[in-house]
Amino acid sequence: MHRALEAGSSPPVTDRPTRADWLVDALGLALADAQAVTLTQHLYRTLRDWIQSGRLVRGQRLPSTRQLARELRLGRNTLLAAFDQLVAEGFLATRQGAGTFVADLAFQEGRACAEPIAAREAAPPSVPCSLSSRGAELLTYSGILPQRHAAFVPGVPALDRFPQALWRRLLRRHLQHMPLAWLDYQTQGGVPELREALSDYLRHSRSVRCRPEQILIVQGAQQGFELIARLLADAGDEVWIEEPGYNGAQACFAAAGLDMMPVAVDEEGMSVASPARRGCPRLIYVTPSHQYPSGVTMSLARRLALLEAAERYGAWIVEDDYDSEFRYGQRPIAALQGLVDGARVIYVGTFSKVMYPGMRLGYLVLPEPLVAPFRRANARLNREGQYAVQAALAEFIARGHFSRHVSRMRECYRRRQARLRKALAPAVAQGLALSAGQAGMHLVAWLDEPALERTLVERAVDQGITLSPLSRYYLKPPGRPGLVLGYAGTPEAEIERAGKWLALAWCESRRG
Numbered sequence: 001m002h003r004a005l006e007a008g009s010s011p012p013v014t015d016r017p018t019r020a021d022w023l024v025d026a027l028g029l030a031l032a033d034a035q036a037v038t039l040t041q042h043l044y045r046t047l048r049d050w051i052q053s054g055r056l057v058r059g060q061r062l063p064s065t066r067q068l069a070r071e072l073r074l075g076r077n078t079l080l081a082a083f084d085q086l087v088a089e090g091f092l093a094t095r096q097g098a099g100t101f102v103a104d105l106a107f108q109e110g111r112a113c114a115e116p117i118a119a120r121e122a123a124p125p126s127v128p129c130s131l132s133s134r135g136a137e138l139l140t141y142s143g144i145l146p147q148r149h150a151a152f153v154p155g156v157p158a159l160d161r162f163p164q165a166l167w168r169r170l171l172r173r174h175l176q177h178m179p180l181a182w183l184d185y186q187t188q189g190g191v192p193e194l195r196e197a198l199s200d201y202l203r204h205s206r207s208v209r210c211r212p213e214q215i216l217i218v219q220g221a222q223q224g225f226e227l228i229a230r231l232l233a234d235a236g237d238e239v240w241i242e243e244p245g246y247n248g249a250q251a252c253f254a255a256a257g258l259d260m261m262p263v264a265v266d267e268e269g270m271s272v273a274s275p276a277r278r279g280c281p282r283l284i285y286v287t288p289s290h291q292y293p294s295g296v297t298m299s300l301a302r303r304l305a306l307l308e309a310a311e312r313y314g315a316w317i318v319e320d321d322y323d324s325e326f327r328y329g330q331r332p333i334a335a336l337q338g339l340v341d342g343a344r345v346i347y348v349g350t351f352s353k354v355m356y357p358g359m360r361l362g363y364l365v366l367p368e369p370l371v372a373p374f375r376r377a378n379a380r381l382n383r384e385g386q387y388a389v390q391a392a393l394a395e396f397i398a399r400g401h402f403s404r405h406v407s408r409m410r411e412c413y414r415r416r417q418a419r420l421r422k423a424l425a426p427a428v429a430q431g432l433a434l435s436a437g438q439a440g441m442h443l444v445a446w447l448d449e450p451a452l453e454r455t456l457v458e459r460a461v462d463q464g465i466t467l468s469p470l471s472r473y474y475l476k477p478p479g480r481p482g483l484v485l486g487y488a489g490t491p492e493a494e495i496e497r498a499g500k501w502l503a504l505a506w507c508e509s510r511r512g
């Protein structure tokens with residue numbers, strides 16, 4: 001017989017439902033596993049284990065034996081026998097008319113029914129974590145910036161200026177009219193209309209040589225780099241990478257086990273002719289339109305030398321054209337990919353800057369021989385998807401919203417950069433060097449001491465300001481000290497506040 005709980009030792013009865021849903025399923029699974037023992041024994045042990053481990057918490061009401069018998073298709077006597085034993089041993093308790101509860105057990109101190117299940121699940125018992133050496137190395141390139149929208153987080157566009165209402169309307173329409181076929185696995189390389197709209201745009205705006213068939217839609221540039229690294233290089237192969245360079249690309253190549261060779265960047269961009277102990281690269285990663293993070297544009301002579309080197313080594317150039325839409329005053333520079341016929345260049349584009357990073361859409365423009373293998377590998381490794389979003393984006397581009405948004409953002413970023421320069425003017429007057437800012441979404445402030453870089457980065461945290469240390473973008477220490485100041489995603493008033501603080505802090509450092 002079930003032992004009735006004495007008054008005073010009653011477990012807290014709460015309004016929480018019995019959560020019979022998970023419990024019935026979980027018991028069903030556990031019982032399916034019963035082999036050597038009787039069902040009663042198995043049921044008894046399972047419930048006892050769950051109580052001891054805290055999966056069932058004190059005060060938690062169990063479904064009735066009648067309900068469990070019905071749902072688990074068991075004889076009620078089997079359940080009654082297990083429950084009786086648990087009651088007899090003090091794991092369960094019953095209260096007349098109220099049901100059966102997990103008893104108030106000392107080892108469950110602090111775990112109560114009122115404690116939300118999510119809270120318990122958020123703190124699972126710790127599992128030993130041993131990463132692969134590639135995984136561990138990847139993490140060294142994977143700092144996550146705090147305060148996403150504070151000044152001066154780099155790489156974030158003006159999300160507050162994104163035409164959300166229009167975008168939602170387009171999305172809604174394309175979701176409503178989504179063909180049944182789009183629910184299936186996709187292998188087309190992306191929605192054809194998007195690839196067509198993109199190839200028009202790239203041919204006219206970026207002088208990229210491409211047909212829609214050469215475009216592979218991926219979930220952002222990052223995924224593009226990963227595919228390239230996996231398909232075109234083996235672990236231990238050499239990849240040349242700009243120094244300083246983009247941490248995202250560095251992380252990808254590290255995760256692929258590639259041997260990264262930093263190649264210095266000067267005022268003309270990366271120089272493949274510079275003397276260095278390098279071998280034969282499989283990949284060469286560059287940001288020629290607007291070097292990340294230094295902001296320089298690669299000269300024509302360097303571009304031609306780079307194309308020639310790729311040809312000589314049989315290497316693939318990875319051209320990351322991440323923010324070339326935003327040029328101020330200067331005419332857009334044509335992409336490296338379009339400079340010569342049959343160049344060994346994979347052009348990588350992203351919608352993270354011109355639209356928003358959460359969209360997770362980017363694309364590769366592949367030389368003809370790489371189209372089929374990349375499409376197949378992408379469909380296998382990453383799976384294609386988001387066709388409704390892609391279709392909405394195709395319409396956004398085809399109807400001219402994209403180019404209007406880019407023009408508006410260009411104006412907005414030009415204003416924001418001017419605001420930042422004005423706020424930093426007192427420091428510049430005392431010798432702080434800023435990058436030219438002819439393009440893009442950030443400026444670099446060059447510093448001459450690593451200690452100052454550290455101090456400013458640390459002091460800025462208290463002000464709610466994120467300063468990205470330039471030295472972190474170098475593969476080979478010591479990197480040149482400086483600060484990468486993203487201004488695109490920061491509202492003007494915040495740029496002014498944070499810029500003035502930085503100018504003052506820098507001027508103080510001169511005096512001290």
Ligand SMILES: Cc1ncc(COP(=O)(O)O)c(C=O)c1O
Pocket residue numbers: 155219220221222223246248287292320322349350351352357361362
């Ligand atoms: C140099 C560079 N390339 C590419 C990207 C875009 O990456 P994704 O398309 O994966 O968002 C970024 C984003 O910050 C970047 O800074």
